[in-house]
Amino acid sequence: MSVAPTLIAEIGKHVDSEVEIAGWLYNLRSKGKIHFLQLRDGSGRLQAVAVQGECDPASFAAIGELKMEASLKVRGRVRPEERAPGGYELAVTEVAVVQNPIEDFPIAKKEHGIDFLLENRHLWLRSSLPGAILRVRHEAITSLRNFFNARGFLLVDTPILTGSIGESAGSLFEVPYFDLGTAYLAQTGQLYLEAACAAFGKVYNFGPTFRAEKSKTRRHLTEFWMLEAEAAWMDNEGNLELQEQMIGTLVQDVLSRCGPELKLLERDTAHLAKTEPPFPRLDYGEAIEILRKEGRSIEWGNDLGAEEETVLSSRYDKPLFLTNYPKKAKAFYMKENPANPETVLCADLLAPEGYGEIIGGSQREDDLEKLRARIREEKLPEDSYAWYLELRRFGSVPHSGFGLGLERTVTWLTGIHHIREASPFPRTIARLYP
Amino acid sequence: MSVAPTLIAEIGKHVDSEVEIAGWLYNLRSKGKIHFLQLRDGSGRLQAVAVQGECDPASFAAIGELKMEASLKVRGRVRPEERAPGGYELAVTEVAVVQNPIEDFPIAKKEHGIDFLLENRHLWLRSSLPGAILRVRHEAITSLRNFFNARGFLLVDTPILTGSIGESAGSLFEVPYFDLGTAYLAQTGQLYLEAACAAFGKVYNFGPTFRAEKSKTRRHLTEFWMLEAEAAWMDNEGNLELQEQMIGTLVQDVLSRCGPELKLLERDTAHLAKTEPPFPRLDYGEAIEILRKEGRSIEWGNDLGAEEETVLSSRYDKPLFLTNYPKKAKAFYMKENPANPETVLCADLLAPEGYGEIIGGSQREDDLEKLRARIREEKLPEDSYAWYLELRRFGSVPHSGFGLGLERTVTWLTGIHHIREASPFPRTIARLYP
Numbered sequence: 001m002s003v004a005p006t007l008i009a010e011i012g013k014h015v016d017s018e019v020e021i022a023g024w025l026y027n028l029r030s031k032g033k034i035h036f037l038q039l040r041d042g043s044g045r046l047q048a049v050a051v052q053g054e055c056d057p058a059s060f061a062a063i064g065e066l067k068m069e070a071s072l073k074v075r076g077r078v079r080p081e082e083r084a085p086g087g088y089e090l091a092v093t094e095v096a097v098v099q100n101p102i103e104d105f106p107i108a109k110k111e112h113g114i115d116f117l118l119e120n121r122h123l124w125l126r127s128s129l130p131g132a133i134l135r136v137r138h139e140a141i142t143s144l145r146n147f148f149n150a151r152g153f154l155l156v157d158t159p160i161l162t163g164s165i166g167e168s169a170g171s172l173f174e175v176p177y178f179d180l181g182t183a184y185l186a187q188t189g190q191l192y193l194e195a196a197c198a199a200f201g202k203v204y205n206f207g208p209t210f211r212a213e214k215s216k217t218r219r220h221l222t223e224f225w226m227l228e229a230e231a232a233w234m235d236n237e238g239n240l241e242l243q244e245q246m247i248g249t250l251v252q253d254v255l256s257r258c259g260p261e262l263k264l265l266e267r268d269t270a271h272l273a274k275t276e277p278p279f280p281r282l283d284y285g286e287a288i289e290i291l292r293k294e295g296r297s298i299e300w301g302n303d304l305g306a307e308e309e310t311v312l313s314s315r316y317d318k319p320l321f322l323t324n325y326p327k328k329a330k331a332f333y334m335k336e337n338p339a340n341p342e343t344v345l346c347a348d349l350l351a352p353e354g355y356g357e358i359i360g361g362s363q364r365e366d367d368l369e370k371l372r373a374r375i376r377e378e379k380l381p382e383d384s385y386a387w388y389l390e391l392r393r394f395g396s397v398p399h400s401g402f403g404l405g406l407e408r409t410v411t412w413l414t415g416i417h418h419i420r421e422a423s424p425f426p427r428t429i430a431r432l433y434p
Numbered sequence: 435m436s437v438a439p440t441l442i443a444e445i446g447k448h449v450d451s452e453v454e455i456a457g458w459l460y461n462l463r464s465k466g467k468i469h470f471l472q473l474r475d476g477s478g479r480l481q482a483v484a485v486q487g488e489c490d491p492a493s494f495a496a497i498g499e500l501k502m503e504a505s506l507k508v509r510g511r512v513r514p515e516e517r518a519p520g521g522y523e524l525a526v527t528e529v530a531v532v533q534n535p536i537e538d539f540p541i542a543k544k545e546h547g548i549d550f551l552l553e554n555r556h557l558w559l560r561s562s563l564p565g566a567i568l569r570v571r572h573e574a575i576t577s578l579r580n581f582f583n584a585r586g587f588l589l590v591d592t593p594i595l596t597g598s599i600g601e602s603a604g605s606l607f608e609v610p611y612f613d614l615g616t617a618y619l620a621q622t623g624q625l626y627l628e629a630a631c632a633a634f635g636k637v638y639n640f641g642p643t644f645r646a647e648k649s650k651t652r653r654h655l656t657e658f659w660m661l662e663a664e665a666a667w668m669d670n671e672g673n674l675e676l677q678e679q680m681i682g683t684l685v686q687d688v689l690s691r692c693g694p695e696l697k698l699l700e701r702d703t704a705h706l707a708k709t710e711p712p713f714p715r716l717d718y719g720e721a722i723e724i725l726r727k728e729g730r731s732i733e734w735g736n737d738l739g740a741e742e743e744t745v746l747s748s749r750y751d752k753p754l755f756l757t758n759y760p761k762k763a764k765a766f767y768m769k770e771n772p773a774n775p776e777t778v779l780c781a782d783l784l785a786p787e788g789y790g791e792i793i794g795g796s797q798r799e800d801d802l803e804k805l806r807a808r809i810r811e812e813k814l815p816e817d818s819y820a821w822y823l824e825l826r827r828f829g830s831v832p833h834s835g836f837g838l839g840l841e842r843t844v845t846w847l848t849g850i851h852h853i854r855e856a857s858p859f860p861r862t863i864a865r866l867y868p
Contacts, residue, residue: 005667007586007635022667024632024829042635042666043586071829099830122629122821123828131633138589145579152441152477155572159859160594160619160642161607161657163866173595175607175619178648180866185609192859195556195868198458199565201441201476207641208594214612223595232476233439233456387556387868394557395458395505396533425593425626432597432614434629434821 008044050092059095068105071098132261143253158189185210193230204229223427230401236345236363239400244277251275267415313350332374334362355412361402368392442478484526493529502539505532566695577687592623619644627664657861664835670779670797673834678711685709701849747784766808768796789846795836802826
């Protein structure tokens, strides 16, 4: 059995030959002397046709007894079939049933509620839409890693268990850690990447990140993957250009590699194809004026919510950089804007079509005294940041970076409604199973 | 400044031209009218020579005041220099000091104790040996991901926050999780990959993994990265072949891409180059006989410790598969060996040269009743495994997989003594900082 069966994806290489497919039955239609078996094996989907008299009689009888999701090995001859999705079908000669379920498969063709589907995520993955989304996710991850590898960025996996704190102390998961007290699950690896970029110049990480926020929106998970990049000698402008190139490449790669998946998801690819650099930029101050003119009661200094983001991004058909936020709305490590010290050299990237923020980035404060003052203003535990402050004492350089939320990005790329479907096994405030 | 300076790695393209290097000073030697500056920028290392009269006078004076790890921009002309490691040096015309430290850099040329170095890991990364190890790590990760992507495995990131339990309940980190009680940091994503392989055929993950073991050995971290692969319809034999191909490719890739790093680390690459499939296989029972003949007091049924592993692996110059362990020494999910039901269809892969276990794998129990009986025998919480058991009710198929410990593998590839140096920011029972 260590000789692999033929993959459905490669069946076109075996036209008019006898092959063995190993997979699962996801649908069965019988019409007198013919069974139409819909098979899937993870590489693709295929119709197999068993005709009484042409198929081995015991196999023909066994097919009639099959339940959905039965596992089986099907032998047959590959033949072209124009009407079939892949262009081929299988004329069945013999079937070996590996396991025929006793019960009905919980996920039927009928509509199920999202809670039921999430509770059965381990089985729901077998459906075509979740599969398409996760293939887009796979290709997005590959594209992003290739992008940074090709540009000389060193991958530096930053720790999940941390003593110091990344962004806001209110949303940290706590873990008792031996005799060292409490560890916190990382919200970001940025501080570590800043250390690494002083060693390696250009670095990135890509791993899981945690937020214990009590947010129940369609944009929040408690566990999600984030790609973060950081480069020494890169200023805020260079940071935005790097992000534009990265997003442009990502969309091109996904469009070229995930055509069938995007079609299945009914994604409007014409809209995605517009994602070519450069991207529009809107200053935070101008954004506030626009929002106020539209009747929103937002004040200069407030952070923007999902609704405000949607109002702004809907004015463009490309991703939008929102730049130079007020200092008090952003994290302590962002560099003061020399042109307006009430603001910082930062940008959030909002996806078009109302998908909201997918990237947050900034130039980092490289001045020791200014950084220390900000840590004190925010009443952060200075001891935990001792090592981080040292980076400004030994060869501080201008440097910038950003973090891209993978699931938010996949939500946008696939055009789905809720972020939870962009994760294989999503974790939310109310879900830890399966 | 968004125009990037010239990278040291690319300086060969600019011979006889004027360039600007942005980087850090890692050594300075002055000899009367000449300063020899050793520069690094993350892409490489370069000697820059400033000669009084040829270099701008203010720059020449400033160089004399520089402390180690000063950040600077150095302008000069590139010239060939046979004695230089990269084959070039820079004839300095001008230097702009970005930041000259007030204090001495904590990490000097002298020997430091490991605790001091780990406490200063954020600065130690700038040294050449840690840099070389992390570059090998980077290339190893790239090689492994490419291997699975090229073979049609879908990347399925499995959750870190889990309700159910992977291997041994005694070594789990606990996280209070909203109203849902306690979550556990994943020790493995295998159970989730088993669900995914019934959907996608061939899958893998690659992410951080956690063990709250109170082990203080040179092979243990509390947080480490693991690559896990799982394939439907793959039996134990196919599993071993897949691992052989993967390890063979990995070693080839690292040898071809990391020559300078392995040289710097004084790695015996002739030994590594022997790592060509097939790898020797030793049955657990035979292993026990060998160990007893060598005077070890081990009994059939015991798991093997690091010392026993070293005795066995030192008999070969390739990685060694230790196969068919006793059921009671291994995890509940391993498939019973039909040829000897007291054992399971599994293999650990031991790296040569005493580096110990780098992979654990097995065929999985696909029989519902046998699996449930094992869960009960081990007194595991059956409710948490309800979804996992369902995989055996709906189209169960033979399937196998394995997990490779990244840091152990990098420890072997680089020939270093202790696993902690294979992680950018290692976490041990006594270390959570920086």
